[in-house]
Amino acid sequence: MEGNNQTTVTEFLLLGFSGQSDQEEVVFGVFLWTYLVTLIGNLLIILAISCDPHLHTPMYFFLANLSSVDICLSSVTVPKMLVNHLVGSRSISYMGCMTQMYFFITFGNMDGFILSTMAYDRYVAICRPLHYSLIMRPRLCVLLVAISWVITNLHALFHTLLMIRLTFCSDNTVHHFFCDPYPLLKLSCSDTFINDMAAFTEGGVIFLTPFTCIVVSYAYIFSNVLRVPSARGIRKALSTCGSHLTVVSLFYGAILGVYMHPSSSFSVADMVATVLFTVMTPLVNPFIYSLRNHDIKAALRKILSL
Template sequence: MGGDNETMVAEFLLLGLSGKSDQEEIVFGLFLGMYMVTISGNLLIILAICCDPHLHTPMYFFLANLSSVDICFSSVTIPKALVNHVLGSKSISYTECMTQIYFFITFINMDGFLLSVMAYDRYVAICHPLHYTLMMRPRLCVLLVVLSWVITNLHALLHTLLMVRLTFCSHNAVRHFFCDPYPILKLSCSDTFINDLMVFTVGGMIFLTPFSCIVVSYVYIFSNVLKMPSTRGIKKALSTCGSHLTVVSLFYGAILGVYMRPSSSYSLQDTVATVIFTVVTPLVNPFIYSLRNRDMKGALRKIILRC
């Protein structure tokens, strides 16, 4: 047993979402199509915001950053799975796996921070419209994004360093299409108590802080909206929040059920939930924000006509 415990795993095997070859072909086709749509859709959002001067506002600045993060988020996990399928391989090196974990944690937390900043932006726009330009200054917007990047990278570094210190023995098969931290923790033959403790303390704080900011912002927004005298004003206020609320519900709904529990309880249902916020959410974000936004549709129409 002592010799096994000192054995260092050089690679992990990503078994995918199903062990059957015919199902893997279907999954490959779906992932390839969804990844291409995710990249093109989010790039269009960024291009529209950059090219249209009417969209040079704090809300669209944060939306452009969210689209950039979604592109990176999808690119951390899906391409490796696609390449492995084409090459007929299931392996990922230890270094690649740890790198994937680092960027996965960074981008998933960055999504949460950007959603919370966007909620604050909506709060200021609806509850303090006369002071909007003063409160949401360009310097403050940039500072919020930079601060979010710093916090998320430090958090990812902490968990990755804690993961690197673990010992992995002979078991290296991961029933997933990427190196999700929880399934990797289950493979370790070391004591993962500190890792789980950090997930519930530091990870919980990093996760719940932006979520709490979103909840508090919308409590103030809805309390302010209910005081509006006209029905038209209420509809206009809610329409500006509808897209954001849809994304928040989809993103946080899947994450809450997966990562707010011990790693030992990770199951197949959690794998499906992981697919929702790693593949589906970055895919639907551009459609949610563009189809329900008149200014965004106008900017996209100009780009298409120009091309």
């Protein structure tokens, strides 16, 4: 189509979940409460790890990074929806939409990469405990996180540039509460074949790489535990890995349900599933990691008693 590198749309309308005012009030209240709890919970996790020298270990270093990414992931999508509700507007500028999509892709994928580094850390702790301090050096931990940031930012930039090349004509209503790539692709009057292929190929690699690392790490962990079965060993593995496995299941279960099919089939059910890993997962992460973690609870009690 001629002029594919230009757009006639200057803003998008984020339709959200409902067009009825009474339901929108309920949705606003739920999202506001969820966002505040997410901020407070994850900030407390970061503060506890930063202030307690006993928590300056690779496992808690990755957990602090996960909490930081969760705060950023929620902050990319939820505040804009809340502000739009307060001012009585549904609009977001074209550049604002592209920016929101870029950071959503970055932080969403960064969550997966951090979860994979945490899985690797658990593998080393359980399968190679005598070499743990030698392998999981601070330099390696920082390097793993830095490489993850570079990969996820390049991935987000690639897909944002592919989106910018598309033409958006008369229809600018996004059936979502933020600028998710799939609903945006449905609005384009250009050919989105390249975008869909990039999502399934390059995007699939970015998705499968951390997911494969997690699966392989836990395959070695369970193989190691079952090789010398004991009630104490099984309890230790479950206590060490249970929280992480719960978060991984929530995160990847939602992503598989939403993004592993063509963009043209994006539905209301997919929008609800998106809420699970953009809003609910960052909310429950601090509770999952703190409720059964004695070290985190002890550090939090010290902070709250000050």
